[in-house]
Amino acid sequence: MKDDKKIAYVALGCFLILFGILFPVQSMKWSSWIYENIEISLESTDSGRLVMTALSYITWYSITFSFIYMGAMVISHTLSKRFFSIWNQLMFSGIVLASVLVYNRMYHEHYAYIIHFLLLGIMLFLMNFIPKQRYFYVTFLLILVFMLFSVQWLNLIPALSNFGFGTDDFAVSMKITDEYLTNQKLFNTFSTILFGVFFLIAIIITTLLHLFSKQIMISRQYQQQTEELRETKGALIETNVYKEIHSLVHDLKSPLVTVEGLISLLSLKVQDEKSQSYFERISTSLEKMKDMVSEILYEDTKRELEVQELVNYVRSHVRQEDPDIAFHMQVEENLPNLYINKIRFARALSNVLENALRSLKDEGGNLYLDVEQHEQSIHFLIEDDGPGIDAAWLETIWEEGFSTKNSSGIGLPFVKNVVHQHGGTVSMESEPDVYTRVKIEIPVSEKEDEEDDSGY
Amino acid sequence: MKKYSIAIILLLISIGTILLQSRSVSPETKYTWPNLPAPIGEEPILITSAGQATEGKVFSYVTKDLHFETDYRPRALSTDLYEYETLVLVTGYSPHGLNQTYRSIEEEKQRVDKLLQQAERKPIPIIVVHVGGAARDDQYTWEFLRQSLPYADYVIGLRQMEQSTQLQRLAEKHSIPVTLVEELNDIRTPFNSAFR
Ligand SMILES: Nc1ncnc2c1ncn2[C@@H]1O[C@H](COP(=O)(O)OP(=O)(O)OP(=O)(O)O)[C@@H](O)[C@H]1O
Ligand SMILES: [Mg+2]
Numbered sequence: 001m002k003d004d005k006k007i008a009y010v011a012l013g014c015f016l017i018l019f020g021i022l023f024p025v026q027s028m029k030w031s032s033w034i035y036e037n038i039e040i041s042l043e044s045t046d047s048g049r050l051v052m053t054a055l056s057y058i059t060w061y062s063i064t065f066s067f068i069y070m071g072a073m074v075i076s077h078t079l080s081k082r083f084f085s086i087w088n089q090l091m092f093s094g095i096v097l098a099s100v101l102v103y104n105r106m107y108h109e110h111y112a113y114i115i116h117f118l119l120l121g122i123m124l125f126l127m128n129f130i131p132k133q134r135y136f137y138v139t140f141l142l143i144l145v146f147m148l149f150s151v152q153w154l155n156l157i158p159a160l161s162n163f164g165f166g167t168d169d170f171a172v173s174m175k176i177t178d179e180y181l182t183n184q185k186l187f188n189t190f191s192t193i194l195f196g197v198f199f200l201i202a203i204i205i206t207t208l209l210h211l212f213s214k215q216i217m218i219s220r221q222y223q224q225q226t227e228e229l230r231e232t233k234g235a236l237i238e239t240n241v242y243k244e245i246h247s248l249v250h251d252l253k254s255p256l257v258t259v260e261g262l263i264s265l266l267s268l269k270v271q272d273e274k275s276q277s278y279f280e281r282i283s284t285s286l287e288k289m290k291d292m293v294s295e296i297l298y299e300d301t302k303r304e305l306e307v308q309e310l311v312n313y314v315r316s317h318v319r320q321e322d323p324d325i326a327f328h329m330q331v332e333e334n335l336p337n338l339y340i341n342k343i344r345f346a347r348a349l350s351n352v353l354e355n356a357l358r359s360l361k362d363e364g365g366n367l368y369l370d371v372e373q374h375e376q377s378i379h380f381l382i383e384d385d386g387p388g389i390d391a392a393w394l395e396t397i398w399e400e401g402f403s404t405k406n407s408s409g410i411g412l413p414f415v416k417n418v419v420h421q422h423g424g425t426v427s428m429e430s431e432p433d434v435y436t437r438v439k440i441e442i443p444v445s446e447k448e449d450e451e452d453d454s455g456y
Numbered sequence: 457m458k459k460y461s462i463a464i465i466l467l468l469i470s471i472g473t474i475l476l477q478s479r480s481v482s483p484e485t486k487y488t489w490p491n492l493p494a495p496i497g498e499e500p501i502l503i504t505s506a507g508q509a510t511e512g513k514v515f516s517y518v519t520k521d522l523h524f525e526t527d528y529r530p531r532a533l534s535t536d537l538y539e540y541e542t543l544v545l546v547t548g549y550s551p552h553g554l555n556q557t558y559r560s561i562e563e564e565k566q567r568v569d570k571l572l573q574q575a576e577r578k579p580i581p582i583i584v585v586h587v588g589g590a591a592r593d594d595q596y597t598w599e600f601l602r603q604s605l606p607y608a609d610y611v612i613g614l615r616q617m618e619q620s621t622q623l624q625r626l627a628e629k630h631s632i633p634v635t636l637v638e639e640l641n642d643i644r645t646p647f648n649s650a651f652r
Contacts, residue, residue, distance in 0.1 A: 089462040110594040121466030161591040164477040173510035
């Protein structure tokens with residue numbers, strides 16, 4: 001994420017928390033209403049009114065805490081690199097507890113912390129089951145509100161007073177009023193029932209969302225598979241076309257040879273100066289044509305190429321549109337030329353880059369491409385800060401067909417093959433969640449050395 | 457498993473807190489009295505609040521059917537004392553209750569202080585009642601208790617957790633008789649014994 005975007009999100013989170021903490025100031029009338037109604041239900045021995053007041057009390061606090069929890073979620077989500085990491089969860093809990101502390105201090109309140117320990121624990125547990133995708137905040141809020149409506153009833157169960165629940169002013173007042181009116185019978189049963197009902201609702205919502213998102217994921221996977229199948233079909237056709245062209249190009253060679261022979265025959269026969277120079281030019285053109293044909297036909301055909309040109313070529317072939325991925329490229333100046341098969345080497349580089357891009361797709365992050373010279377070799381370093389690869393898998397990934405992405409898994413074996421063909425080495429190291437680095441080393445163009453030698 | 461760890465830690469903390477709180481449920485009641493051996497007060501009685509919590513009103517309702525001559529005036533001033541022969545202070549700090557009076561906690565403390573001083577001067581007996589229970593256990597409520605106990609002649613409270621041990625200790629320090637009752641409605645017996 002970009003820095004100014006981050007700042008904006010953090011500011012939004014702080015604003016939400018502030019709004020939550022200041023909510024009692026903005027709703028003085030409401031809290032007075034609650035206070036008065038506790039007294040009225042006492043005076044008129046009206047336990048029905050006390051129940052209504054209890055509902056109102058829980059709604060009032062739920063608003064404050066919804067804002068605080070949402071704000072904490074926005075901030076911790078923005079500031080931690082990976083969503084739902086341990087650090088993310090710790091920050092979320094820390095911000096919530098600190099806000100409740102500030103709230104208690106500010107209003108001389110004594111709201112029970114145990115409610116928040118419980119609620120945070122439950123919410124973090126449930127979050128494992130809700131999809132962390134597009135509608136995350138909406139679903140989070142929905143479940144949070146029901147959970148707030150559930151656990152806060154614990155504050156109004158007189159039997160739990162001994163265990164540190166319901167220590168805030170309203171809760172104490174209502175519990176003692178209930179003790180006078182019904183000898184605790186009403187709240188002991190009613191609050192327990194409502195706690196259970198709302199808890200159940202929250203759990204049901206989470207389960208439904210979980211199943212729903214699973215369903216969507218399955219159908220999306222199915223769609224993807226269909227698409228892949230179509231692509232494979234296309235590729236197959238492409239291969240056939242390629243084969244056709246290959247044989248066509250191959251077939252071109254025999255007429256070329258015939259033309260070459262005939263021209264040399266002709267040059268022997270026709271002896272005037274002008275025609276001789278024409279024949280020479282025709283021969284050079286034929287030579288060039290033969291070279292081109294063989295570069296297409298044979299894999300180990302190599303030629304000299306500037307590093308910058310190669311990099312530009314690769315860049316133009318790798319599609320990268322995700323705004324959350326930052327691409328950093330650094331090519332050392334005055335690098336010697338490469339002596340490579342451009343088409344195949346470029347394909348190898350794009351494969352590595354595509355893997356890195358793929359790993360950053362979900363969370364965004366940074367992708368670095370550095371090219372530098374170390375003595376007699378040129379290093380291509382491709383690094384990303386995505387999820388990375390577990391040390392246990394670092395060997396296996398080079399095997400043909402290994403893929404964690406449901407893909408063909410021929411990318412890395414191909415890379416290895418091409419790099420070896422160029423007399424180089426390739427290696428991969430990774431520390432999960434920190435970095436993943438692929439290093440390709442190939443020797444500096446030998447051809448250039450020869451030329452240098454002959455030049456001086 | 458790693459992704460559940462924070463959730464599990466938080467839930468364990470909750471359980472730990474609950475266990476910690478419940479350990480202190482059964483307090484000792486060595487120095488308490490079931491009720492007063494001889495009455496100390498006379499009617500009419502002024503019931504007022506120290507901290508503006510709902511307990512004051514609840515207490516006045518609970519003791520209604522004893523048919524004493526009582527007035528519940530939560531915001532009574534020291535100048536009101538001349539009509540009464542006994543002062544009953546119900547302690548309990550309520551930020552919302554205090555909000556209704558538009559007074560600060562400092563002003564409330566001053567009001568209580570003046571009442572206590574005036575009762576001493578008169579002199580009439582002072583009874584301190586604390587019926588908020590385990591949940592009304594905040595520092596401000598305790599400030600009111602510490603403020604009024606040195607002047608008290610009798611203390612009535614609920615037999616709940618740590619709190620009552622602390623209350624006993626405080627009363628012992630000022631050598632005041634204490635009665636702790638199981639639940640709110642039991643409070644009538646000791647309160648009755650203070651007058652009849
Ligand atoms: N930069 C990277 N970050 C994380 N994992 C990677 C990275 N590069 C490769 N991998 C892992 O190595 C596996 C093998 O990669 P490889 O390129 O051979 O196959 P693929 O990308 O899955 O399929 P294909 O390239 O054929 O479409 C990947 O599935 C992935 O798990
Ligand atoms: Mg790949």
